[in-house]
Amino acid sequence: MKLAPLFAALLLAWPAAAAAFDPGPAVGSRIPPIAARDMAGKPVTVRDLSDKNGVVLVFFRSAKWCPYCQKQLIELKDAKAPLAQRGYRLVALSYDPPEVLTRFSEQREIPYAFLSDTGSATIDAFKLRDPQYKPDSFAYGVPMPAIFVISPRGVVQAKLAEEGYKSRPPVAAVLAAVDGLKK
Structure with a gap:
């Protein structure tokens, strides 16, 4: 069985499947202020995070205990360049x-930036807090996984999200979302 046609079919079907689940700020809307900090503890803005066309901001549950997040973060190494x-x-x-x-990034040689939102203020501002976890849970405050393509002015240009935490968009889907903005 050839995998290329199957992959292409899945990639084309992926946005339609994700359309029913639409967490966080809508495409075309401005994002709320980012309250997270970089690894040096410095507060950041969307302008600080952006390159010429913007930033791809990936919300993930945990680099410490979530194997699905760890896999996604490692795969995203191929998306940086x-x-x-x-x-x-x-x-x-x-x-x-x-x-x-920092430990995860160094151990896995991750070449892109991480932000720490220890109080989940940014996660809450984006309305991404996963409601299944209660205050007594170690996972309280985690976001529902989502990826936002954001302009330097803070406007959501594209969004990728899956309803379950085990399924994450492939790097090809992230690149396709960015490429679709030029059309």
Whole structure:
């Protein structure tokens, strides 16, 4: 069986399947202020995070304990250079503390930036907090996984999200979303 036609069919079907689940700010709307901090503890703005055309902001659950997130973050290493060529910076955000993100990034040789949102303020502002976790859970404050393509002015240009946390858009879908903006 040839995988290329199957992959192409899945890639084309992916946006339609994701359309029913639409968390966070709508495409075309302005994002809320980002309250997360970079690994040095410095607050950042969307302008700080953006390249010429903007930023691809990946919300993920945890680099410490979520194997689906870890897999996604490792796969996204392949997206950094192609996104940079398209004028976008790749940044990943979670509720993990900086030391967890730094350790994961160093161990896995992740070449893109991480943001720590330890109080989940940005996650909440984006309306992405996963409601299945209660305050007594170690996972309280995690976001529903989502990827936003954001202009330097803070406007959502595209969004990729899956209803379940186990399924994540492939790198090809992220690049296709960015490429679709030029049309």
